[in-house]
Amino acid sequence: MVQQQQGRVIFFCFVFFLLFDSTFEQGVSFSFAEKFALLQLRSSLGLRAKEWPVKGNPCLDWTGILCENGRVTKINISGFKRTRLGSQTPQFSIDALQNLTFLDSFNASNFALPGNIPEWLGNLASLKVLDLKSCSIIGPIPPTLGNLTSLVTLNLSNNGITGQIPSSFGQLSHLSTLDLSKNKLVGPIPASFGSLQNLTLLDMSSNFFNGAIPPDIGTLLQLKSLNLSDNSLISSIPAQLGNLSNLVDLDLSSNSLTGVVPELGGLRNLQRFTVENNGLSGSLPDALWSMPQLQLLDVSANNFTGILPNVSSVVNATGAVFNLSQNMFYGNLPSLNRRFSFLDLSGNYFEGKLPDYARSNASINSNCLQNVSSQRNVSSQRSRSECASFYSERGLSFDNFGEPNATEPLPAPKSNKKSHRNVIILAAVLGSVGLIALLLICILLLIFCTRKRGGTTQRATEVGPGPASSSPPPPPGPGVSLNFSSLGDAFTYQQILQATGEFNDANLMKHGHSGDLFRGILEGGTLIVVKRIDVNSARKEAYLSELDFFSKVSHSRLVPFMGHCLDNENENEKFLVYKYMPNGDLSSSLFRKNNSDDDSLQSLDWITRLKIAIGAAEGLSYLHHECNPPLVHRDVQASSILLDDKFEVRLGSLNEVCAQEGDSHQNRISRLLRFPQTSEQGASGTPSATCAYDVYCFGKVLLELVTGKLGISASNDASMKEWLDGTLKYISIYDKELVTNIVDPSLIIDEDLLEEVWAMAIVARSCLNPKPSRRPLMRYILKALENPLKVVREEHTSSARLRATSSRSSWNAALFGSWRSSSDVAAVPAAAAVNKLEATSSLKQSGTTGSQGSGPNGDNGHSSSTRRHSKEIFPEPHEE
Incomplete structure (x- = not known):
């Protein structure tokens, strides 16, 4: 027709x-x-x-x-x-x-x-x-x-x-x-x-x-x-x-x-x-340093090593950007005659003193350099043992941060009777203080056990996290002037106006909680995103915290930062510039409108969803385990997971990132004594900055990928928690068929892919454990997502789960450490599994662990994917 x-x-x-x-x-x-x-x-x-x-x-x-x-x-x-x-x-x-x-x-x-x-x-x-x-x-x-x-x-x-x-x-x-x-x-x-x-x-x-x-x-x-x-x-x-x-x-x-x-x-x-x-x-070849026209040299994230050449005689190249980060370069930093716009030397093993040129326009984090703690734009260096081990393995001498090496004889202190007497007195005082502290701890433990038997223990503090905290990372101190001129490009206000069409409403992407995001295009055709921050309505130091973050941290899983505009006629507005992500974020790309004029939606296939999960886990694992101190994202949700043209993940919404709160040893003592601050609700009533909080939020993202239900990761209201309770009962370690009740109906998957979906659902449930201390670490989550079939297949999991507490070195065992074995729960047939899980999830844990019910044994004619074991493993029920 x-x-x-x-x-x-x-x-x-x-x-x-x-x-x-x-x-x-x-x-x-x-x-x-x-x-x-x-x-x-x-x-x-x-x-x-x-x-x-x-x-x-x-x-x-x-x-x-x-x-x-x-x-x-x-x-x-x-x-x-x-x-x-x-x-x-x-x-x-x-x-x-x-x-x-x-x-x-x-x-x-x-x-x-x-x-x-x-x-x-x-x-x-x-x-x-x-x-x-x-x-x-x-x-x-x-x-x-x-x-x-x-x-x-x-x-x-x-x-x-x-x-x-x-x-x-x-x-x-x-x-x-x-x-x-x-x-x-x-x-x-x-x-x-x-x-x-x-x-x-x-x-x-x-x-x-x-x-x-x-x-x-x-x-x-x-x-x-x-x-x-x-x-x-x-x-x-x-x-x-x-x-x-x-x-x-x-x-x-x-x-x-x-x-x-x-x-x-x-x-x-x-x-x-x-x-x-x-x-x-x-x-690195000397020729690369001596090319007079070279403006950009990026050799980051490789295995380059050796001493950098002394290139003081090289012709100046004003405005050059050199990125040598995440390699294994060592030795003293060379003399450089170039006037660099930015020089990234982070993630190597450079030693010696910090040259003058590296104090203002260079990133030198995670090296073995001396006397850099006083620099405002420098985070911690590598540990002494890590640096010494690197140099020792290569038969090189390490300057030990300018201090005498342990093998060198130290001058013997002068001995006299007075010093001996002082030592004896000090030891007696410390011993008395230690004894008093030990008695105090025993008394507190006795009070705690008595309250627990009386049923007055405050269990509600361990329920899952609430919404992301609004408490910011600590801003720079008063009077501190931060120099970010070397971080990305310094755009003029006119460039920002021209790129965004004078902030035309057609270019408005969304209203972010830290500023409005506008799509833009530079003169050369580069697509960008501009965040316009109104310092009157937003937290005044938020943009400084974000700039400080980008000055210290660099990773391929973070949204590329391109520059800023901090000086314009209107002092109440600041602008941050990022690389444009063609596929938006996960919340808008999970279901995309077809190119045709109809209103039908195209769903992301499973391979892409798994790729996105792995990419987000890589980014969070970097923040949690490769940064020192560990960094917490605090805003993990689908809208924070940005996707480039190949659906590679770039984490966004980084204005809330801050260092993890507290010391791990202190946290363990706090949990033991049941102080109210031990939960994810901090002393201020808002979620504390802990890696376990990120893990919980990431579990909701994984459920969003499995179920296709939009908005899971962005919501914490009562109806969403009710939905979670109703969904988690369909995730069982031993019954693959149960998960088909919650899988996104738009997914087209075969039997092998269904096992991967099942594995991701199991990982999600482990992340959503109501006890922060029993959630897996992000590096274990990453390993599980990279090896989904090893999570669910018999030969890798049948014994590891039950021995999780004695096998912490295994990522598989660590992942399933959040699943608790009930000693008197018999295996149930697949047909009765849902009812049994419903009954289990409604139980409330008291001072002693009671029976969680049992069902008849036997074969109901279900597929071989239903596993038969003498004991079923259930996650801990949500505590009221």
Whole structure:
């Protein structure tokens, strides 16, 4: 029916076109076949009369049409909108282009063309420019595109293209720009690319390419930009890349590259070199430091080691950014003559004194440096034992933070009778104090046990957490001036206004609790998010706390911080700038609206959901276990889990992050004595900053991924707690089928994937234990999510769960340490499991543990996934 309507439209348009042919300007000769071809294209794409008026002359009046001698040579429909009828059934329907024999440029970027690239497109021999960026294209690249031997620019980026690159691309000898980034391409990079001798830009980032980097790329002497980041490339960096003397940008980050970096001394014009997040090792070539044009060097998150060269004679490069963090560099920091915009040396093993240049515009956290505790922008260094062990393993001497080593003889103190007498007196005093303290503890324990037998113990303090605390991290002290000029870019107020369209409402993303978030775009085309903070309505020091956090912490799972604007005419407004995350946050991406005009929703598949869970766990594990002191996020929910274009997690909402409260030893004593502050409700009545609080909130995020119920992680009201109680009873270690009652119905999963869903549900329940002390650590949660089948399969769990208390070294045992075994609960058949769990969850724990009920043994004919054991393991019931 739709095709018949389109046919009628084409016919009437054609007749109408002929009737008004006399309106064309005199002297303009226009091919009859090309007139008809443009009308066909106008109809098949559903273009509006606003851009292509049917009465006008296409060569003179149609937007984006360029003609020479009455023949169409260029068509540009980039960003056009379809008519209402055309938007109902959008297709990759451009067959009419076959009749435009002089066409040399077709640009449809940002115009939806859902479908496959037609094979006949390779017959347009005169085509020089083909731009299909962000067109919703799917399917493979047809090999016939290799026939477009006149092609100069080919851009297929930001689509859903699959399969491998055709080897026929080696025939595109005139090609200058090739952009295949942000697709789903696989396989190796074709060796035939070595034939593209005119190539100046090659961008194949954010795909799934594997194998080695072809050495033949080193023969592309015209190449200025090479981007192979975010793939699965292996092997080493070929030394032939050092021949690319015109290269300006080289990005090989986020792959699996190993080996050493070759000298690359021939890259005289290189300005940006990034290889972060690989497995590269060895020392850093001196040539990288001596490149006069180099503005960005990022080698972070690798295995580089060695002593940095002394480069004091290097030509200045004002504003350069060097990131050497998360490696194994050691020795004294070198003398640097560069005027760096920012220098990140954190996460290494540098020793010695802190140079002057590193006191203001460098990050030096987690090293082995001396006398840095007085620096306001520096957090703690590595421990003495960690540094000494690193240097000892390599046969190197460690300066021991400038103090005498333990092996060196210390001067003997002078001995006299008076000193001996003082020691004896001091020992007697300390012994008396210790005895009194011991007696006091015994008395308190006796009082506690008496109250417990009388039923007056305050158990309510151990119930799950409430909403995120509004109590901020401690702000800088009065009169303290923090210098964040070296943290990211310092944007001007005019730049912020221009990027956000003067904070146009159309660019408002949401009202955050610390400021309004606006979408923006910089002059170079970089997408950003700007947080506008009103210091009158928000906490005045909130933005300073966040800036301080970013000055000390750097990790790939945190939202990339780009800069700030702290100085403007209105002193009541501050602005923080972050990298834009194309897929928003988990709360908006779990169910996304389809590209079509209908109101149907597209659900994230299970593989992506598991990937998101692992990514969020990695970020939280970094904060909890790799930062010293441990950091607590305090706002873990779906809206805080941001997703980039490949659904990689970046944690946001970092304005509430602060150091974990209290000392672990002191917390254990407090729990023993049942002080009211031991729960997650602190002395102020708000949740305290503990890692266990983050774990509880993360458990709700996992349930959101399993059940598909939106808003779980953002709510703590009574109805949500009631929903949790009703849902958790369907999660049993020994019965996989129970979990099918709560699984998101939009998920399409087979038997193997169901086991992974089951495992995530079990991890979620462990996180939601009402006792903070019995929740698993985040590093164990991460291990469990990375190995979900080991959580549920018999050979790994049948004995580990029951021996959790005696096997704490196992992540599996630590995870299931939050499940308590009841000594007199027999196994129940799957059919009765729900009723039994309901009965169990309603019990209230008193001074002694009573029976939680039992059921008959036997086989009810259920699947083998129901496990038979003499004892069932249940989580502790929620305490009233």
